[in-house]
Structure formats: C-alpha cells, structure tokens
Amino acid sequence: MISAQRDARRELQYDVEQFLYYEAMLLDDRRFDDWLALLADDLEYWMPVRSTRARGDEANEFAKPGESAFFDDDKNSMSERMRKLVTGYAWAEDPPSRTRHLVSNVRINGIDGETIDIGCNFMLYRSRLANDEDLWVGRREDRLRRNGESFVIARRHVYLDHVSLTSKNLSIFF
Amino acid sequence: MLADRPATFARYIDRARGLVNRKIFVDEDIYAQERDRIFARCWLYLAHESQLAGPGDFVSVFMGEEPVIVCRDQDNAVGAFINSCRHRGNKVCRADAGNVKSFVCPYHGWTYDTRGDLQGVPGHRDLYYGELDRKEWGLVKVAQVASYRGLIFGTFDPQAPPLEEYLGDMRWGLDLLFDQGEFAAVPNITRWSMDVNWKFASDNAIGDMYHGAWSHRSAIMAGHTSGNGTNAVRVPRSASLDGGFTVVTAYGHGFNANFVDPAVLNLNTPMSAWRKDPAVQARLGALRSRVNRANMLVFPNLFVNSGSRELMLRNPLGPGRMEIWKTILVDRNAPAEVQRMQVRASNRHFGPAGMFEQDDGENWDQSTAGARGNVSQRYDLNYAMGLGHGAVVNDEQGPARIETLTNENAQLWMYRAWAEFMDAPNWPELRAHHDEPRGAL
Numbered sequence: 001m002i003s004a005q006r007d008a009r010r011e012l013q014y015d016v017e018q019f020l021y022y023e024a025m026l027l028d029d030r031r032f033d034d035w036l037a038l039l040a041d042d043l044e045y046w047m048p049v050r051s052t053r054a055r056g057d058e059a060n061e062f063a064k065p066g067e068s069a070f071f072d073d074d075k076n077s078m079s080e081r082m083r084k085l086v087t088g089y090a091w092a093e094d095p096p097s098r099t100r101h102l103v104s105n106v107r108i109n110g111i112d113g114e115t116i117d118i119g120c121n122f123m124l125y126r127s128r129l130a131n132d133e134d135l136w137v138g139r140r141e142d143r144l145r146r147n148g149e150s151f152v153i154a155r156r157h158v159y160l161d162h163v164s165l166t167s168k169n170l171s172i173f174f
Numbered sequence: 175m176l177a178d179r180p181a182t183f184a185r186y187i188d189r190a191r192g193l194v195n196r197k198i199f200v201d202e203d204i205y206a207q208e209r210d211r212i213f214a215r216c217w218l219y220l221a222h223e224s225q226l227a228g229p230g231d232f233v234s235v236f237m238g239e240e241p242v243i244v245c246r247d248q249d250n251a252v253g254a255f256i257n258s259c260r261h262r263g264n265k266v267c268r269a270d271a272g273n274v275k276s277f278v279c280p281y282h283g284w285t286y287d288t289r290g291d292l293q294g295v296p297g298h299r300d301l302y303y304g305e306l307d308r309k310e311w312g313l314v315k316v317a318q319v320a321s322y323r324g325l326i327f328g329t330f331d332p333q334a335p336p337l338e339e340y341l342g343d344m345r346w347g348l349d350l351l352f353d354q355g356e357f358a359a360v361p362n363i364t365r366w367s368m369d370v371n372w373k374f375a376s377d378n379a380i381g382d383m384y385h386g387a388w389s390h391r392s393a394i395m396a397g398h399t400s401g402n403g404t405n406a407v408r409v410p411r412s413a414s415l416d417g418g419f420t421v422v423t424a425y426g427h428g429f430n431a432n433f434v435d436p437a438v439l440n441l442n443t444p445m446s447a448w449r450k451d452p453a454v455q456a457r458l459g460a461l462r463s464r465v466n467r468a469n470m471l472v473f474p475n476l477f478v479n480s481g482s483r484e485l486m487l488r489n490p491l492g493p494g495r496m497e498i499w500k501t502i503l504v505d506r507n508a509p510a511e512v513q514r515m516q517v518r519a520s521n522r523h524f525g526p527a528g529m530f531e532q533d534d535g536e537n538w539d540q541s542t543a544g545a546r547g548n549v550s551q552r553y554d555l556n557y558a559m560g561l562g563h564g565a566v567v568n569d570e571q572g573p574a575r576i577e578t579l580t581n582e583n584a585q586l587w588m589y590r591a592w593a594e595f596m597d598a599p600n601w602p603e604l605r606a607h608h609d610e611p612r613g614a615l
Contacts, residue, residue, distance in 0.1 A: 047527075049364045051270040060272075063362035066514050068502060070364065072521035077529075083396035084529065090392040092532045163270070164497060168368035168535030170527035 024101035183596035192558030213238025255290030343573035355505030380471035381584030401482025403519030418579030426473030426591025564615035
C-alpha cells in the first residue's frame with residue numbers, strides 16, 4: 001500500500017514535470033495559441049513587484065494582491081496579449097524575441113482532488129535582435145488542474161528575484 | 175530677449191524649423207552639464223506623501239543619479255538628504271522603504287537621525303579627541319523640499335523659486351488628476367531600466383499624441399480597454415488634430431488632453447463614477463470636466479497620466495540609460511472594488527509588460543541608438559508637426575493653450591526650455607530670461 005502510494009506520487013511528479021516542460025516548449029516555439037489553450041478559464045496570472053527591505057521587514061518585500069504588479073492578468077487579458085501578437089503591429093515582438101524557459105526544482109506542495117499545487121524555480125533567457133539579452137530568474141507557484149490525461153493552469157504566481165528589471169519590456173511570458 | 179546672451183545649447187534646437195540635434199541624446203559632456211543645470215537645479219519629484227504615513231517612515235529615491243532618502247522625522251516633518259555617509263560616502267540606507275529610528279552606516283557606524291543630522295560617531299571622544307563637530311557633518315540636505323497636492327518635490331538649488339512658481343500653470347493641469355478625488359499611492363513601485371536617453375521619454379510624455387494610434391495599435395486591435403479601463407474598443411485610423419488641446423508653460427512643463435468621446439469612453443462603469451460627481455465637476459470647471467485623460471510632463475522627468483492615474487518618473491543613468499519608477503495612485507474614498515479595478519487596469523496598461531508600454535521601451539531605445547552615429551548626427555530630428563499653426567489661446571477657461579490635440583509644439587517647447595536651463599548660469603538668470611507661451615508656436 002505504501003509502495004503503491006509512492007508509485008502514484010512518482011507518477012504524478014513525472015506527469016507534472018512533463019507538463020511543465022511541454023508548456024515551456026510551446027512558449028519557446030512561439031506556439032502561443034496552443035499555450036493559451038492550457039490556461040484555465042478562471043486563470044489567475046500574477047507577478048508582483050518587489051522591493052529591497054531591511055532584515056526584519058521581509059514581509060513587505062513583495063507587493064500584495066491588488067497592489068503594483070508586472071502581470072495582474074486573467075484568461076481574458078491573456079487572450080488579449082495573444083491576439084496582440086498576431087495583429088501585425090506588435091512592435092515589441094516584431095521581429096520576435098528568442099526565449100528559452102528552464103524549469104527546475106519541481107515540488108508538489110499539495111493535492112486537493114483534481115487540483116495540484118506545485119512550486120518550481122525558473123530561468124527565462126531572452127535574446128532579441130542582434131545582441132539584446134535578458135535573464136529573469138525566480139520561482140513560481142502554480143496551481144494545475146487535471147484535464148483528462150493532461151493539466152490546465154489555473155493559477156501562476158511568479159516571484160522574481162529582481163527588484164528593478166534591467167529589461168526594456170516584458171513582452172514575453174513566464 | 176535671449177539673443178544677446180551666449181547660447182551654447184540653444185544652437186542644438188532650431189526653433190524656426192522645428193529641428194533637434196541628435197547629439198543632445200548621447201553626448202557625455204552634454205549629459206554632465208545636464209546633471210548640474212537640470213537635475214541639480216529643477217524641482218524633482220521625490221515621493222507621494224502617503225508613502226510616509228508616520229514618523230520614521232522613509233523611502234529611498236534618486237534625484238538625477240544622486241541617491242536620496244526622503245523621511246518623515248520624529249516631529250512629523252518631511253525632509254530629504256543625500257544617502258551618502260559624510261565619512262567615506264557609503265549609503266547609510268540600503269532598503270527601498272521602511273521605518274527607522276536612525277540611519278547607520280555599515281562601514282564605520284556613523285549614525286544619523288531621521289532629519290539626517292549626525293548623532294553618533296564611534297570613538298568620538300577617544301579617536302577624534304572630541305574635536306569632530308557633529309553639527310557640521312550631517313547628511314547633505316536637499317536644499318528645498320515642498321509638496322503640491324500630495325506630491326513631494328525637492329531641489330538641490332537654494333536659489334530655485336518656490337515650487338508653486340516653478341509649476342506655474344502646470345498646476346491647472348495636475349489638478350485635472352488631483353481634483354478627481356483624494357489620492358494615496360498604491361504600495362510598491364514598479365521599476366525597470368532601458369538603454370534610453372531620458373529626454374525621449376519626456377518628449378513622449380509632454381505631447382506625443384501622434385504615436386498612440388501606431389505604436390500601440392496592436393493593443394487597441396486586441397481589445398485592450400486602455401489604462402483607465404473604461405475605453406470601448408475602436409481602432410483609430412490615425413491620430414486626430416481635433417478633440418482636445420495642448421498646454422505648454424514656463425520652465426518646460428506641458429500636457430495634451432483629449433475630450434471625452436461618448437462613443438469611446440464607457441461612462442457606465444464604476445470607474446467612470448467620479449465624472450458624475452457634481453463636486454468634482456465644480457472643482458474641474460467646464461473645460462477640464464470634458465477631458466478624458468491627459469498625458470502630462472512636469473519638467474524634467476515626471477510623467478503624470480490623469481486617466482489611469484500614474485506617476486512615472488524617468489531617472490537618468492547616464493546619457494544612454496534610464497530607469498522608470500511607476501507609482502499608481504488611487505482615490506482613498508473610492509470603493510475597494512473600484513480601487514482594485516483601477517490598479518488592475520494600470521498594471522495591465524503601463525509597466526514593462528503593459529499592453530501599451532511594452533511597445534514604448536524598444537521605440538525609445540531605437541531613438542537613442544539612432545542618435546549615436548557621427549554621420550547621423552549631421553541630420554537633425556524633425557519636431558515640426560504643426561509648427562506655425564499652434565496659435566496660443568488666452569481666455570478665462572484656462573491657461574495659455576493650443577486648441578489642437580496632435581502637434582509637436584509641446585515637444586519642441588520642451589527642448590526650447592531644456593536649452594534655456596542649460597544656457598542659464600543660475601536660477602536668477604533663468605527667472606529673468608525664459609519664454610512664456612504667446613503668439614503662435
């Protein structure tokens with residue numbers, strides 16, 4: 001019995017990791033419509049801004065929900081972002097950026113019925129035009145929901161390690 | 175008036191033909207002069223009063239490239255001082271915000287109070303023989319600090335005129351926002367940097383109504399409802415001449431304001447509720463009550479948007495780089511869900527990922543790159559749209575203004591003011607010799 005639980009856990013870990021690699025590939029391959037299809041209708045996609053705080057004041061490092069955020073999105077606004085890309089006028093992404101999403105340190109933090117809360121670390125590298133480069137590093141808290149043999153993303157909270165971004169824009173996705 | 179005075183910098187701005195020399199965007203020597211004559215002279219935006227609620231509350235900011243602490247002291251007065259220990263120059267505060275009783279230098283322990291005055295010097299009696307005069311070695315004070323409607327400004331120049339005089343008619347523009355309610359800053363500042371000369375961002379703020387329909391076309395086509403979250407989606411063919419007005423003021427401030435178009439603005443969302451408040455309308459008066467939103471510049475580097483209610487400070491980091499500091503303001507008296515709607519709309523619109531603003535960064539980056547070529551520098555940039563057609567109207571409805579929405583008069587005006595600042599040896603000269611809008615621009 002214990003062994004069976006362990007096997008199920010291993011299988012879930014494998015499925016979750018494969019899913020995260022798959023959606024990273026979709027973004028890097030610029031298959032944005034396919035990626036959008038993995039976002040749940042009740043999506044919460046949020047990347048709060050951060051500030052440098054003294055030791056003892058760490059609780060105020062990240063902006064809270066409802067405060068300043070780099071992304072403060074839902075399914076509808078993410079759909080707008082995808083539509084924007086294909087208008088022929090999306091200058092920040094024309095020519096398109098080259099991205100590489102690396103996902104690691106995947107942990108299953110909680111399972112509640114069909115819902116799986118996971119944590120992971122990421123590095124997102126962007127190369128743009130001849131030699132513009134960006135590197136964003138941080139951790140994510142994702143909420144996945146089972147969808148047949150696969151998952152959908154119901155929540156993505158992205159916590160950057162940066163305070164002031166050294167990037168001219170965030171015209172890419174995490 | 176300016177003709178008999180040496181015009182070192184005015185020669186970069188061709189007023190008659192509406193041309194601006196590209197060199198001013200990249201030249202190291204010009205930038206070194208800007209640090210003195212613009213950023214150590216002008217009133218610069220520091221923070222919003224609501225960020226400093228109680229004694230000991232502070233924020234770390236920059237005036238130009240100078241790191242500055244803005245702090246509410248134990249007597250509840252707001253002061254500002256350079257964040258650099260007088261002993262070896264280290265920052266005495268490395269947090270962006272917080273609450274303190276004192277600022278302690280990590281290197282040797284010199285300790286300053288919330289006014290920036292030096293209180294503690296380890297070894298004062300034995301190592302300094304008690305001879306160091308602590309009163310002489312406080313943190314360098316920002317010469318003048320003052321507020322306008324919650325916005326705290328500072329200037330390093332003791333000869334600068336009072337803030338109200340510096341802002342002049344621009345106060346009428348800022349009131350477009352501040353008469354809408356009673357504002358507080360949303361916690362935390364969105365910060366990002368790019369390879370851009372700060373002036374390209376400023377000239378975009380003061381009057382670039384030309385770029386919106388093109389630069390930001392993709393967002394409008396995708397259904398984005400703008401920074402105030404209240405616009406219906408109608409893709410404009412191009413920028414329009416009519417439907418608003420342009421204001422320029424002494425010392426390089428200005429804005430463009432477009433009128434409410436009922437076909438575009440959704441007046442029935444809770445976010446438009448303030449427009450129906452008779453008290454707000456009375457404060458704004460007839461002309462300003464018609465305004466949908468205004469893009470405003472407080473010279474040199476504060477962009478204020480009256481529609482989506484942001485402050486965006488663009489701090490220089492050398493001639494070829496700048497950092498944007500974005501602060502969202504919300505009406506304290508608005509219902510929580512309306513405040514939330516407004517913050518969400520702002521988060522989605524401006525900032526590095528903003529549906530609009532993501533397209534600005536690379537444009538300004540490219541403008542800056544395009545100013546670097548030594549051959550390119552022989553060919554000036556064109557700021558001549560509407561030149562000679564900007565009849566300045568003076569009447570009882572508001573300050574001097576041009577009754578067209580889209581023109582480059584305000585941008586050229588900003589560069590004229592830039593040259594005035596750069597050529598003036600000091601504030602008394604600048605107060606005596608600067609342009610006021612009149613005639614036709």
